[in-house]
Structures are given as C-alpha cells and as structure tokens.
Amino acid sequence: MRLEWKNDEQQPISLKKLVTEHGVSHRMYQTLKENAASFQIQGQSIPANREIEPKEVVTVTFPPEAADPQVTVSHEPIDILYEDDNWLVINKPAGLTTVPGPTNSTDTLVNRIKGHLIDEKAIDLRPHIITRLDRFTSGVVLVAKNRLANSYANQQLADKTIDKRYLAIVKGQVADEHGIIDLPIGRVDDHFYREVTEQGKSSKTEYWVKKRLQNATVVEVKLHTGRTHQIRVHFTHQGKPLLGDELYHGPMNSGIERQALHAESLKFVDPFQKQTLEFQAPIPADMQTVMEEGK
Secondary structure, eight states, rough: EEEEEOOOOSSSSEEEEEEEEEHHHHHHHHHHHHHSEEEETTTOOOTTTOOEEETOOOEEEOOOOOOOOOOSSOOOOOOOEEEEESHHHHHHOOOOSOBBBTBBBSSSHHHHHHHHHTTTTOOOOEESSSSOTTTOEEEEEEEEEEEHHOOOOOOOHHHHHEEEEEEEESSOSSSEEEEEEEEOEEEEEEOHHHHHHOSBOEEEEEEEEEEEOOEEEEEEEEEEOOTTTTTHHHHHHHOOOOOOOOTTOSSSSSOSSSSEEEEEEEEEEETTTEEEEEOOOOOOHHHHHHHHHHH
C-alpha cells in the first residue's frame, strides 16, 4: 500500500511528525524505518531523519503483512456487508467463534477471512478484528485489512468514536424507557463468567427500550466501555438476564437457544475516504421469531 502525504504547515517538520499526524503509530514507524524504500520524495528514497519542507509530498510505502502460518485456511463462506481495500465488514452468525483458540483453531471467522483474502489474491493476509463478538452473539464485525487501517481503528476505539449498537432481548419488563447501568465488572476467581464487583473495572452500558413483549423486553444497547460479557453481566445484575443465556441463568424456554444478543449496527469515520460509514446487520431469524411472537 502506498499513500502520499504533504506537509501543509508553514515550516519544515520531521518525517516522523508528518506520518504520526496521519495515524502511523510509533511501532509502525519503527517498522517502516527498517526498509530504505519506505519513504520517498519524487521517486527518491529519503532517510527517516530528514525534515520535510512546506508543500513537499512524501510517498509512504507500507510493507505487506504475510499470513500467520499458525492460522489454518478455511474456505467456508462469510456474509460480507461491505469491503474495500482497507475494511471488511461481516455479518457474523451466532455459533461461529471469532478468533482461533484451544477449542476451535480451524474454522473461526479469522480462518474464513484468511481464506477469503487468499481467494481474492490480497497482498495483506493478516486480518485485524476490530469489534470482536462472543461466539453466540451475532451481527456486525469490523475488520481492518492492513496495518494502517488497524492503527486508525484502534485509535477510534480508544477515543470511543466507533458507534456500535446491539439489540438484546431480556427477561421481564425493564422499568425505564432509557437508562444507564454504570457498575464495575470483574472476573470471578478463575471462572469464565464475570460479575458486578467493587474490585472490577469501570463499566458503562446505555440502553433504550424498543419493544415490550409479554414476558420480555427488547432493548437497544450502546456500550461506553468494552468489558467481557458486559451487556450480559449488567442486565443479569439488574435481574433481567438475556433470553437463552445459559451461562448467566437466562430463561431457556423462550424460543431461543443462545443469548438473545445481536450487534445490529456500526458507524465510524473512514480516514481513507474521509467520510462516515454506517452498516446494519439484519436481525437473525431466531431473535426475529421471539420478537414477532411477543412472548
């Protein structure tokens, strides 16, 4: 990948300042410095310590990312909502693990994305998952296809400017039409599950009631922090566990066999196109059925 960046200031600036102003991290800058051809002006390589004069244009070449040999290739299909040179947006089905692990290392979302990138003869073959979902949570997953996109996205995560919205169906009637659950979440000994605890990390969940069912409530949820199982833990603590959420003792007789949680939409600013991109994943059939039956 090659990009051209101009010094728009009135005085000379360091090459490092120019590239970091365009989202290049310190670690990525060190990697670029290792290749003599990474930085060029008018086709000629320049040293990393060179100052850039006003209006000078620097061509920055990013080295391709080789595939991780430890990640098995899977050619199983993926539901692509959007793709360009930098981003891949996928509608992940419930039941598909996002990243390889001890229990599944051959057919996760990452394995499938690797197969997809190989099939389209991509140069960068190491996908970066930006918005990871639990295995049984469905919906929108944002993937960065190269180093710079990953750097941009991680900065937006840190700045909390990526707007992710979830749809959840919780047990019983949520009293308020809108609310914020601001309670710390932490690990329980060495167990997989989490709980609200004073020793936990700050966690903030905002919600809006979208529909009231006979014995449940459909809520739209926005996370202001990103703790493990945050939505599931916060609503369980409120006495409103998600339908189908066996781990957190949610009702298992409500017509859905996994936690009723769907990453419905995602919105962020694409620094490459300099415009806001917004995506929405259709509500999956199991949750749609519960919502239509109104039980």
